[in-house]
Amino acid sequence: MTLRGADLLARSLAAAGARYVFTLSGNHVMPVFDAVLEAKLPLIHVRHEAAAAHMADAWGRLTGQPGIALVTGGPGHANAVAALYTALAAESPMVLISGHAPLDELGKGAFQEMRQAELAAPLAKASWTAQSADSLGEDLVKAWRTACSGRPGPVHLSVPNDVLDAVSDCALPTGEDFRADRQRTTAPEALLKAKRPLIVAGPAAMREKLDCGIPVIGMESPRGVNDPSLGRLAGVLKKADVVLLAGKQRDFTLQFGKAFAEDCQVLAAEGLPSFFSIKPTSWYEEVHAALRYRPPEWQAIQSRNHPVAVCREVQKLLEAPDAVLVSDGGEFGQWAQACLSAPRRVINGPAGSIGSALPFAAAAKLAYPQARVVAMLGDGTFGFHMSEIDTAVRYGLDYLAVIGNDAAWNAEYQIQLRAYGAARAHGCELLPTRYGAAAAALGAHGEDVLTFDELKEALRRAAESGKPACVNVMIERVAAPKY
Ligand SMILES: Cc1ncc(C[n+]2csc(CCOP(=O)(O)OP(=O)(O)O)c2C)c(N)n1
Ligand SMILES: [Mg+2]
Numbered sequence: 372m373t374l375r376g377a378d379l380l381a382r383s384l385a386a387a388g389a390r391y392v393f394t395l396s397g398n399h400v401m402p403v404f405d406a407v408l409e410a411k412l413p414l415i416h417v418r419h420e421a422a423a424a425h426m427a428d429a430w431g432r433l434t435g436q437p438g439i440a441l442v443t444g445g446p447g448h449a450n451a452v453a454a455l456y457t458a459l460a461a462e463s464p465m466v467l468i469s470g471h472a473p474l475d476e477l478g479k480g481a482f483q484e485m486r487q488a489e490l491a492a493p494l495a496k497a498s499w500t501a502q503s504a505d506s507l508g509e510d511l512v513k514a515w516r517t518a519c520s521g522r523p524g525p526v527h528l529s530v531p532n533d534v535l536d537a538v539s540d541c542a543l544p545t546g547e548d549f550r551a552d553r554q555r556t557t558a559p560e561a562l563l564k565a566k567r568p569l570i571v572a573g574p575a576a577m578r579e580k581l582d583c584g585i586p587v588i589g590m591e592s593p594r595g596v597n598d599p600s601l602g603r604l605a606g607v608l609k610k611a612d613v614v615l616l617a618g619k620q621r622d623f624t625l626q627f628g629k630a631f632a633e634d635c636q637v638l639a640a641e642g643l644p645s646f647f648s649i650k651p652t653s654w655y656e657e658v659h660a661a662l663r664y665r666p667p668e669w670q671a672i673q674s675r676n677h678p679v680a681v682c683r684e685v686q687k688l689l690e691a692p693d694a695v696l697v698s699d700g701g702e703f704g705q706w707a708q709a710c711l712s713a714p715r716r717v718i719n720g721p722a723g724s725i726g727s728a729l730p731f732a733a734a735a736k737l738a739y740p741q742a743r744v745v746a747m748l749g750d751g752t753f754g755f756h757m758s759e760i761d762t763a764v765r766y767g768l769d770y771l772a773v774i775g776n777d778a779a780w781n782a783e784y785q786i787q788l789r790a791y792g793a794a795r796a797h798g799c800e801l802l803p804t805r806y807g808a809a810a811a812a813l814g815a816h817g818e819d820v821l822t823f824d825e826l827k828e829a830l831r832r833a834a835e836s837g838k839p840a841c842v843n844v845m846i847e848r849v850a851a852p853k854y
Pocket of ligand 2: 749751777779
């Protein structure tokens with residue numbers, strides 16, 4: 372069968388099992404927009420290319436299958452590349468496919484000509500430019516498998532216009548060609564014999580559950596051992612006698628190894644060990660109690676526009692067995708992670724890059740249409756991809772976004788207070804904008820909550836609206852939790 376490169380691309384993605392293409396249109400990729408009609412591959416078209424990449428990232432983390440982002444060449448590619456950093460740090464399987472100036476015009480000043488593969492390379496596991504329609508199927512197999520294999524991560528493929536328009540009679544890859552196996556190794560003897568063993572899992576490893584009688588601690592926060600969702604982790608890390616780092620670097624999050632006692636034996640593996648089971652000891656309970664720890668004085672914080680009180684109301688919405696919590700942003704995001712739990716969680720992750728919450732929530736809703744999806748984000752963070760509310764409205768993605776609005780880039784403001792003093796704090800103020808009204812103008816259900824008593828009803832109305840919803844709550848400008 373003779374097919375255009377664009378058809379080969381679209382049909383290969385369908386054969387791989389891709390469910391959606393997260394995209395923003397542009398001259399270079401219009402052949403693919405045409406080809407997805409036959410391949411029956413739905414497009415989710417967004418308002419900024421970074422949002423498409425963030426959606427592919429969240430899809431990858433939630434489903435384990437690479438999310439696919441498709442953007443146009445040059446500026447579209449450059450916009451999308453910025454979002455790869457978050458996916459790389461979160462070890463998220465995704466493929467960014469970018470249109471590209473035609474091969475036969477390169478070096479001649481082609482429209483939107485750019486050294487795209489080089490631009491994406493530092494932020495991807497692999498990054499290259501397709502050279503012919505005949506090899507496009509192989510390119511896609513390699514991209515997909517690389518994204519999933521070993522430590523997962525983003526992969527970039529640029530596809531020149533003339534490659535998309537060229538015809539080829541090469542065979543399409545099959546679903547089997549795309550399959551990537553993940554291998555585990557056996558647990559090291561020293562870990563099994565230890566008195567106080569710990570497994571510290573990196574972002575990809577922690578998404579694969581292992582319940583084995585040894586505490587498995589997932590680390591995916593830029594705040595490392597001080598991650599507020601991990602309670603008093605720092606104390607138990609110091610007590611451990613043998614630690615297995617499973618797909619986890621001894622990086623800044625572990626204070627480059629100083630988070631462990633000097634005589635602690637630190638072992639490393641690519642990922643989690645294969646299943647084993649030992650009888651949990653009192654150490655297991657001690658570690659879990661430390662992780663659960665939250666200051667008891669928080670219970671006294673009631674009926675105030677404090678993040679703890681806001682989260683207490685939001686937690687009631689997350690009790691559903693399939694709920695997804697998305698958390699992003701500075702201090703408010705840290706409070707959300709400290710106070711909220713849900714069966715599934717997607718956070719901006721070790722990259723510490725803010726702004727991805729709304730695209731993440733949209734992808735979560737596509738991955739789990741029946742699930743309640745709640746995104747917690749700061750007011751500054753909301754501004755990054757506010758226009759994605761429009762995308763959510765167009766596709767009926769009825770997530771609930773809760774904005775903790777302290778009219779500031781508070782995380783940075785807090786740094787100024789600590790480092791330079793209140794008199795020198797500047798450049799981090801925002802306005803107490805009515806983001807609920809803005810969301811309503813974009814077609815969502817919007818609420819602006821100025822006093823705490825209004826919160827409960829506003830959340831109820833939002834959750835029952837059947838629309839994408841945004842509850843903007845004015846909160847006190849407090850520093851992130853510390854234990
Ligand atoms: C892409 C990106 N830009 C800037 C920063 C620095 N930064 C981290 S938190 C933060 C403030 C976020 O403000 P907001 O979303 O309102 O949350 P708040 O801290 O006020 O609760 C900023 C600017 C970052 N981490 N990532
Ligand atoms: Mg703020």
